[in-house]
Amino acid sequence: MFAAIDTIAAPLVLAATTEDDGLNPLVKVVPGLMIWTLLAFLVALLLLRKYAWPQITRILDQRQHQIEESIDAAERTRAEADELLAEYRQRLADARAQADEIVAKAERAGEVAEREGLEAAKVKREELLEQTRRDIEGETRRAIQEIRREVADLTVQATEKVTKKTLSADDQKRLVEEALSELDFSALSGENRRN
Amino acid sequence: MNLRRHPRLLLASLTTLLTLLLLSPVAAFAAESGADEPALNPSDEFALPDWISINIGGLDLSINKAVFYIFLATALTVGVMIYAARKMASRPTGRLQTVTEMAFGLMRDNITRGNMDTRMAAKWFPFIATLFLFIWFSNMIGYLPLPTNTSHTFDLFGLEVPTFALYAATANISVPLVLAIVVWIAYHVEGIRKHGFFGYIRSWVPAGVEGFMVGPILAIEALSHFVRLISLSLRLFANILAGHLLILFMAGGLVVLLGMGVFGSVVLGISTGTLAVIFFLFEIGLVATLQAFIFSTLTAIYLGGAVAEEH
Numbered sequence: 164m165f166a167a168i169d170t171i172a173a174p175l176v177l178a179a180t181t182e183d184d185g186l187n188p189l190v191k192v193v194p195g196l197m198i199w200t201l202l203a204f205l206v207a208l209l210l211l212r213k214y215a216w217p218q219i220t221r222i223l224d225q226r227q228h229q230i231e232e233s234i235d236a237a238e239r240t241r242a243e244a245d246e247l248l249a250e251y252r253q254r255l256a257d258a259r260a261q262a263d264e265i266v267a268k269a270e271r272a273g274e275v276a277e278r279e280g281l282e283a284a285k286v287k288r289e290e291l292l293e294q295t296r297r298d299i300e301g302e303t304r305r306a307i308q309e310i311r312r313e314v315a316d317l318t319v320q321a322t323e324k325v326t327k328k329t330l331s332a333d334d335q336k337r338l339v340e341e342a343l344s345e346l347d348f349s350a351l352s353g354e355n356r357r358n
Numbered sequence: 359m360n361l362r363r364h365p366r367l368l369l370a371s372l373t374t375l376l377t378l379l380l381l382s383p384v385a386a387f388a389a390e391s392g393a394d395e396p397a398l399n400p401s402d403e404f405a406l407p408d409w410i411s412i413n414i415g416g417l418d419l420s421i422n423k424a425v426f427y428i429f430l431a432t433a434l435t436v437g438v439m440i441y442a443a444r445k446m447a448s449r450p451t452g453r454l455q456t457v458t459e460m461a462f463g464l465m466r467d468n469i470t471r472g473n474m475d476t477r478m479a480a481k482w483f484p485f486i487a488t489l490f491l492f493i494w495f496s497n498m499i500g501y502l503p504l505p506t507n508t509s510h511t512f513d514l515f516g517l518e519v520p521t522f523a524l525y526a527a528t529a530n531i532s533v534p535l536v537l538a539i540v541v542w543i544a545y546h547v548e549g550i551r552k553h554g555f556f557g558y559i560r561s562w563v564p565a566g567v568e569g570f571m572v573g574p575i576l577a578i579e580a581l582s583h584f585v586r587l588i589s590l591s592l593r594l595f596a597n598i599l600a601g602h603l604l605i606l607f608m609a610g611g612l613v614v615l616l617g618m619g620v621f622g623s624v625v626l627g628i629s630t631g632t633l634a635v636i637f638f639l640f641e642i643g644l645v646a647t648l649q650a651f652i653f654s655t656l657t658a659i660y661l662g663g664a665v666a667e668e669h
Contacts, residue, residue: 194532200532211487211491219462226449
C-alpha cells in the first residue's frame, strides 16, 4: 500500500524538487502567463462594457418600463371601466326613476282624465236633465194653459146651458176664477220638479 | 431512433461516450509503457512548454497551453456575451435570452447588488460580471478534451495531432493570482478613495476596539488583507487543480502508475473509470460554476466592505 502511494507521490515530489527554481510547475508563478491573463481580462472587461452590458441593461430596462406602463395602463383602464360602470349604474337608476315618474305621471293624468270625463259627463247629464226638465215644465205649463182654457170654455158653456142666458164678461171671469181655484195643479208641477 | 424521445438512451450513450473518452488515456498510457517510453509524470500534464517563444526585454511572454486557454476563455466570454446581448429583445425570444437573463440576474442582483450599495454596484458590476464569466469560461473549457498536449502526438492520416487533454488555465496559480491581485488593488483603491488613506486604515479596526489593542488588531487586520490575496487565488487554483488531478488519476493515471498486470489493471480501470465519470460530472456540474461564483462574490464582498462605514 505504501509502495503504491510512493509510486503515485514520487513523480510529484520529484517534480517539486528537480525544477530549476526548486518549484513544481503546478505552483510556479509564471509572469508571462500573468501578463497575458491581465491583458485578456482587461480586453474582455472593455469589450463587454462597451458591447454587452449596455445592450442587456437597455433591454431589461426597456422591458421593465413596458411592464410598468402595461400595469399603469391596466390600472387606468380599470379605473375608467369602474367609472363607466358607475356612470351606467347611475344612468340606469336615473332611467328607472324617470320611468317610474313617467308611469306615475301617466297614472295621475289618467286619473285626472277619468275624473274630468266623469265630471264632464255629469255636467252634460245635468244639462240634459235640466233641459228635459225645462221641456217638461214648458209642456206642463202649456198643457195646464190648455186645460185652463178648456175648463173655462166648458164652465162658460155649462153655466150658459144651466142658466139659459148669456153671461156678461164679469160673470164669465168670476166663474172661471172660481172653477180654477178649485182645481189643484200644484200636484202636477210638483211631480215634474221632483223628477 | 430519435434520441430526444428517449432521454435514458441519450444519457446512457452520453455516459458511455464520456467513459470511453475518459478511459482513452488508459490505452495511450498502456501503449506508451509497452513501448518502453519514460514513465508517466502527472505533473507533465500541467507543464507549459512554449508554443511560440516571445521574449520582450527579458520578459518571457511566450504563448503556451495556458495562454491559449486564456485566449480561448476570453474569446468565448466576449463572443458569447456580445452575441447574447445582440440577440436580446424586450419581448423574450428564446432559451438563449432566458439563460442570459438568468446569468445577468445572478451577477447583478445576487453577486453585485447583494454586497454593496446601488451606486457602487453600478460602478463595479462590469468588473465583477466579467470576472465571473471569465473564470467560468476558463473553468468550463477545462473539461473539454482539446488537442493541446504537444509533448505527445498521435498520427491522424499522416498529420501529427497533439493528444487530446484536459487542461485548465485556472489550474495554474498564475491566473487566479493575477485576478486576485487586480481585485486586491481595486478594493483598496476604492477604500482609500472613500475614506482617505488613514481613514481607510482606521476603518480596518472594528468598532469598540480602543487603546493599546488598536495596534495588534491593526496588524492582524493588515495581515488578513494579505491572506485574502492568497486565499482568493489559492481557493480557485486548488479546486480546479484538484478536480483535474482526480480526473487524471481516476481516468487511467492510477492504472498506469500502479502497473498491476492485465487483470488488476482492468479491475482498477473499471472502478476508477466509473469514479472518473462521477468526478467529471461533479466538476463540470458544480465546482466550475461554484468557484467562479465564490471568486466573484468574494470580490463583491471585499469591494463592499472597503467602502462600508464600519469594518
